[in-house]
Amino acid sequence: MLLTKPERRLRRRRRVRAKVQGTAQRPRISVFRSNRGIFAQLVDDEAGRTLAAASWTEPELRKLAPMDQAKRVGELIAQRGQQAGVQRAVFDRGGYKYHGRVRALADGAREAGLSL
Numbered sequence: 482m483l484l485t486k487p488e489r490r491l492r493r494r495r496r497v498r499a500k501v502q503g504t505a506q507r508p509r510i511s512v513f514r515s516n517r518g519i520f521a522q523l524v525d526d527e528a529g530r531t532l533a534a535a536s537w538t539e540p541e542l543r544k545l546a547p548m549d550q551a552k553r554v555g556e557l558i559a560q561r562g563q564q565a566g567v568q569r570a571v572f573d574r575g576g577y578k579y580h581g582r583v584r585a586l587a588d589g590a591r592e593a594g595l596s597l
Contacts, residue, residue, distance in 0.1 A: 494576030501573045502526050508567055510558060510590065510597070512575045512583055518542075519551045519582050521558045521590075523567060533561035551582035555589025562595055569596040 484492070503509030503526040513520040518537030525532055535557035537543070537550045545553060562570065570590075577583045591597055 490576040492576075497573060497576060501571050503571060503573075506567075507569045507571055508532055508562070509573045510570050510587075510595075511573045512577065512586060514575070514577055514582055518547075519554055519586060521554050521586060523558060523562045523565070523570060532565045532567060533558060535561060547582055548585050551585040552589035555586040555591075556593040558586075559590040559593030559595035563593075567595070572597045 501509055503524045505525050505527060508523040508525050511522045511524050520534070520536040522534045523532040524530070535554045537554060539557075542550050542553055572587055574583055579587070587597060
């Protein structure tokens with residue numbers, strides 16, 4: 482059976498999500514990467530709520546290059562998470578390779594003080 486590219490990503494995403502669970506003390510950093518930009522959320526899966534979010538659509542990030550944008554989104558999500566009382570998180574790469582913009586986001590979050 483031939484799968485389309487989005488279907489393959491969805492399968493990988495479900496495989497990752499079966500192993501990664503976010504809690505109030507250690508929420509999940511959920512990443513969505515589009516062709517235009519990158520989005521990240523800190524999610525508490527037990528309560529079913531988003532604790533913090535950051536995306537490339539924020540005015541200060543729009544003019545940056547894609548890799549710089551991703552790193553800055555990681556830094557923002559870490560800062561907003563710390564304001565919400567989060568020190569540690571689990572990283573959910575969302576079916577994407579841990580490479581390029583996804584890795585830059587994770588590195589930015591780590592540099593801003595979030596333990597992944």
